[in-house]
Amino acid sequence: MSFLISKTLVYAIPLMIVALAGVFAERSGVINLALEGIMIFGAFVGALTINLMQQGNVFGIIDLSKDMAANWGGMQLFLLLIMVITAIAGAVFSLLLAFAAINLKADQTIGGTALNMLSPALVLFFIRLIAQQSEMRMYKDDAATWFMVKKNMLGFDGSKDIGFFGETFLNKVYLTTYFCIILFVVLSIILYKTRFGLRLRSCGENPQAAASLGINVYKMRYSGVLISGALAGMGGFVYTLTTANCVANGDVAGFGFLALAVMIFGNWKPLNIAGAALLFGLFKCAAAGYDSLDINGDGVKLLLNLSKDPTWGKIFNPHLYRLVPYVISLLVLAFTSKKSRAPKAEGIPYDKGMR
Amino acid sequence: MKDLLKKNGTRSVLATIISILIGLFAGAILVLIVGLVSPRIGIKGAWDGIRLIVAGILCTGREAGSLTFGFNLQVIGDTLFTAVPLILCGLSVALAYKTGLFNIGASGQFLAGTCATLFVALSIPAGALPKFLIWILAFLAGVLAGAAWGAIPGLLKAFLNINEVLACIMTNWIAANLVTWMFDISNLKNLVEGTKTGYIYKTTYGLVNVNGQWMYQDGLGVATPKLGLDKLLPGSQVNAGILIAIVIAVIVYVILTKTTFGYELKACGANRHAARYAGIRDKNSIVYSMAIAGALAGSAAALYYLSGNTELSWEVYQKLPAEGFNGIAVAMLASCNPIACIFTGLFMAAVKQHGSQLSFLTSYNEYITDVIIAVIVYLSAFSLLIKTWIGGRKKTKKTKDINPVQPKDDNAATGKGAAE
Numbered sequence: 001m002s003f004l005i006s007k008t009l010v011y012a013i014p015l016m017i018v019a020l021a022g023v024f025a026e027r028s029g030v031i032n033l034a035l036e037g038i039m040i041f042g043a044f045v046g047a048l049t050i051n052l053m054q055q056g057n058v059f060g061i062i063d064l065s066k067d068m069a070a071n072w073g074g075m076q077l078f079l080l081l082i083m084v085i086t087a088i089a090g091a092v093f094s095l096l097l098a099f100a101a102i103n104l105k106a107d108q109t110i111g112g113t114a115l116n117m118l119s120p121a122l123v124l125f126f127i128r129l130i131a132q133q134s135e136m137r138m139y140k141d142d143a144a145t146w147f148m149v150k151k152n153m154l155g156f157d158g159s160k161d162i163g164f165f166g167e168t169f170l171n172k173v174y175l176t177t178y179f180c181i182i183l184f185v186v187l188s189i190i191l192y193k194t195r196f197g198l199r200l201r202s203c204g205e206n207p208q209a210a211a212s213l214g215i216n217v218y219k220m221r222y223s224g225v226l227i228s229g230a231l232a233g234m235g236g237f238v239y240t241l242t243t244a245n246c247v248a249n250g251d252v253a254g255f256g257f258l259a260l261a262v263m264i265f266g267n268w269k270p271l272n273i274a275g276a277a278l279l280f281g282l283f284k285c286a287a288a289g290y291d292s293l294d295i296n297g298d299g300v301k302l303l304l305n306l307s308k309d310p311t312w313g314k315i316f317n318p319h320l321y322r323l324v325p326y327v328i329s330l331l332v333l334a335f336t337s338k339k340s341r342a343p344k345a346e347g348i349p350y351d352k353g354m355r
Numbered sequence: 356m357k358d359l360l361k362k363n364g365t366r367s368v369l370a371t372i373i374s375i376l377i378g379l380f381a382g383a384i385l386v387l388i389v390g391l392v393s394p395r396i397g398i399k400g401a402w403d404g405i406r407l408i409v410a411g412i413l414c415t416g417r418e419a420g421s422l423t424f425g426f427n428l429q430v431i432g433d434t435l436f437t438a439v440p441l442i443l444c445g446l447s448v449a450l451a452y453k454t455g456l457f458n459i460g461a462s463g464q465f466l467a468g469t470c471a472t473l474f475v476a477l478s479i480p481a482g483a484l485p486k487f488l489i490w491i492l493a494f495l496a497g498v499l500a501g502a503a504w505g506a507i508p509g510l511l512k513a514f515l516n517i518n519e520v521l522a523c524i525m526t527n528w529i530a531a532n533l534v535t536w537m538f539d540i541s542n543l544k545n546l547v548e549g550t551k552t553g554y555i556y557k558t559t560y561g562l563v564n565v566n567g568q569w570m571y572q573d574g575l576g577v578a579t580p581k582l583g584l585d586k587l588l589p590g591s592q593v594n595a596g597i598l599i600a601i602v603i604a605v606i607v608y609v610i611l612t613k614t615t616f617g618y619e620l621k622a623c624g625a626n627r628h629a630a631r632y633a634g635i636r637d638k639n640s641i642v643y644s645m646a647i648a649g650a651l652a653g654s655a656a657a658l659y660y661l662s663g664n665t666e667l668s669w670e671v672y673q674k675l676p677a678e679g680f681n682g683i684a685v686a687m688l689a690s691c692n693p694i695a696c697i698f699t700g701l702f703m704a705a706v707k708q709h710g711s712q713l714s715f716l717t718s719y720n721e722y723i724t725d726v727i728i729a730v731i732v733y734l735s736a737f738s739l740l741i742k743t744w745i746g747g748r749k750k751t752k753k754t755k756d757i758n759p760v761q762p763k764d765d766n767a768a769t770g771k772g773a774a775e
Contacts, residue, residue, distance in 0.1 A: 033520065096733070100733065100736055100737060104736075104737040104740050105737070105740070106736035106737035106740070107736050107737075108736075109457050109520060110457075110683075110687065110732065110735060110736040111733060111736040111737075113459060113680075113683060113732065114729050114730075114732035114733035114735075114736060115729075115733070116680075117680055117683075117684075117725065117728065117729035117732060118726060118729035118730065118733065120725070121722050121723075121725030121726040121728075121729050122722075122726055122729075124720075124722040124725075125385075125720060125722035125723055125725075125726060128720040128722060129389060129393070129718075129719075129720070251673070251674065254524075254528050257521075257524045257525075257528075260521060260524075261521060261525065264521065314540075317536075319532060319533075319535060319536035319539065319672075320536075322532050322672060323529060323532040323533065323536070326525050326528045326529045326532070327525075327529060329525055330511075330522065330525040330526070330529070333511075333517050333521060333522065333525070334511060334515050334517060337515050337516055337517045338515075338516075
């Protein structure tokens with residue numbers, strides 16, 4: 001059970017944060033279909049930064065891997081620094097979308113699709129040139145051992161069970177998980193409880209009315225897209241760090257699109273999105289970890305056993321587990337489409353002359 | 356000259372050429388910067404790279420360290436071969452776009468077509484039916500599978516008002532996983548060539564019964580006839596597929612511009628509610644549009660895999676085929692005109708050939724072509740703006756008078772966004 005919860009969190013966190021990225025863009029009136037591309041870019045920048053810093057021995061981190069337990073605090077600070085860098089990278093990349101959608105009044109769907117094509121192409125182009133292969137790893141060791149917080153680092157006895165709560169939330173976890181949760185809460189409050197948030201949302205509902213009250217719609221939409229880009233870039237890095245061992249290969253397995261589905265399922269509201277992300281995280285977790293997933297802690301690996309069963313195995317196999325998240329999101333879209341309430345002005349370029 | 360510039364067609368062509376030039380320029384700049392930064396490549400390597408990006412199709416190889424240029428019939432033939440799926444996927448996106456839908460699901464429809472085509476082509480024993488009949492059955496299977504897969508987002512859009520972009524993205528990934536699953540439990544995995552793993556038989560293989568045991572043998576299967584094109588362009592992979600693609604493009608053009616059916620589809624795209632008021636069944640039209648778009652993407656897959664010189668690495672669940680996304684570029688570059696899709700498809704295929712020449716002859720890699728294509732799609736997002744620039748800024752109002760279709764398209768785009 002504790003494995004299931006921590007693993008679900010690992011998959012849910014990037015979905016949640018990237019879905020919030022979608023909310024910020026769409027609430028300001030710009031459809032951000034480029035989430036996937038921005039995630040890929042953020043993941044690449046994160047992996048590249050770690051790689052270069054290791055090679056250049058910045059902060060002496062190349063030796064840190066030897067005595068991890070002693071220096072884990074420094075490592076976590078380093079991790080935070082990379083998250084900030086990836087956020088900046090994502091924001092810069094999303095400028096392309098902002099410029100096309102806001103200044104040039106371009107078709108936002110095509111613009112987003114273009115960025116989704118551009119990002120993996122650029123990333124793979126550079127990875128091939130830098131790493132001479134089609135993926136970029138960390139220079140030395142891998143992310144799981146580098147950045148993971150284990151119970152012995154927090155002062156617990158490494159060999160003892162520290163209870164359900166401790167095992168789930170304090171052992172073998174990543175700082176990114178908690179950082180993203182805090183960020184999610186803070187940004188949700190900003191979106192709903194501050195003047196800035198209200199103005200941003202008004203630009204996604206009725207930009208002309210907002211403009212008539214003296215709000216600069218261009219500025220608001222730019223901030224919406226930039227925040228969105230920063231969150232998506234960071235989300236991309238969190239995804240590769242926690243589930244793909246910090247390997248950048250120009251791919252985040254459709255997580256950006258899944259995040260869009262989460263956003264629509266969550267009806268563009270943060271609290272619902274958090275719930276939806278957990279649900280999708282659960283399915284992703286079942287797909288990825290079906291062979292080691294022990295649901296109720298009795299040692300029976302239900303999904304693995306089902307896939308090995310001669311009759312049931314024909315249906316319940318890894319293929320089905322991988323398929324389920326997408327089928328569910330399609331079904332969810334089908335059932336919630338009647339109730340779904342998108343920002344009214346999303347996707348419509350703001351034209352000062354139109355009232 | 357001014358009158359010529361006012362014409363919508365001329366301005367579309369000019370906007371396309373400008374987009375292409377900017378795209379190539381962006382690629383060249385990237386190559387130059389990388390060349391200057393990396394001592395391994397240097398300015399000479401960068402110059403080679405730039406020349407290959409612009410004119411790789413005319414490159415014959417490398418002699419004494421420097422590139423030689425001339426007519427390379429093999430590369431031209433390969434360009435014609437690669438153009439087939441690009442043209443058809445471009446048509447798929449173009450037809451959907453003309454009818455107010457953004458078909459980002461061409462990849463999934465392509466996969467559905469791949470699966471059906473290969474299953475039919477490889478499951479019918481060689482000799483049970485005449486070869487051309489098997490070929491036709493396999494082709495039709497691909498087309499129908501693509502149509503069925505395309506109809507799903509169409510149905511969801513028409514009856515449940517789900518944004519077709521999201522539905523297409525989901526069906527793409529469902530197709531990728533489903534196709535992997537189908538091939539995993541099939542008997543079509545290539546077991547004859549022992550060194551190769553993870554591939555499905557090429558369609559040149561045929562199913563034969565040797566001493567009571569079913570097995571695959573090379574040379575007995577179906578493959579698209581070459582019609583002498585391979586003699587014209589020796590050494591290349593070209594076959595009759597390119598002619599079929601051109602015929603299909605013309606058919607799509609005729610349907611869209613000369614028939615009532617095509618007019619109804621377009622009317623629904625321009626304004627769904629007005630179309631319904633005029634007595635057009637808008638819901639059916641949306642489903643038809645997506646199904647035809649899917650059929651076109653399916654036919655792309657069928658022709659690509661029936662050619663006999665392509666083989667499928669069947670574990671596709673992690674990566675969607677690039678043809679579908681390149682189809683978007685082909686369609687956007689062609690301003691969604693079916694006939695223009697032939698030319699932009701050929702151009703895109705040439706760019707792809709430039710990419711493979713680049714990775715073959717220099718230290719750069721083929722991903723630069725994807726960068727160029729992405730830049731071109733990005734530019735096409737505001738092609739309307741480029742068109743207005745060409746016609747002169749003041750004429751924005753006049754343009755609307757000359758061509759009433761333009762503002763309609765505009766409304767369709769915004770209406771689509773609002774309906775999500």
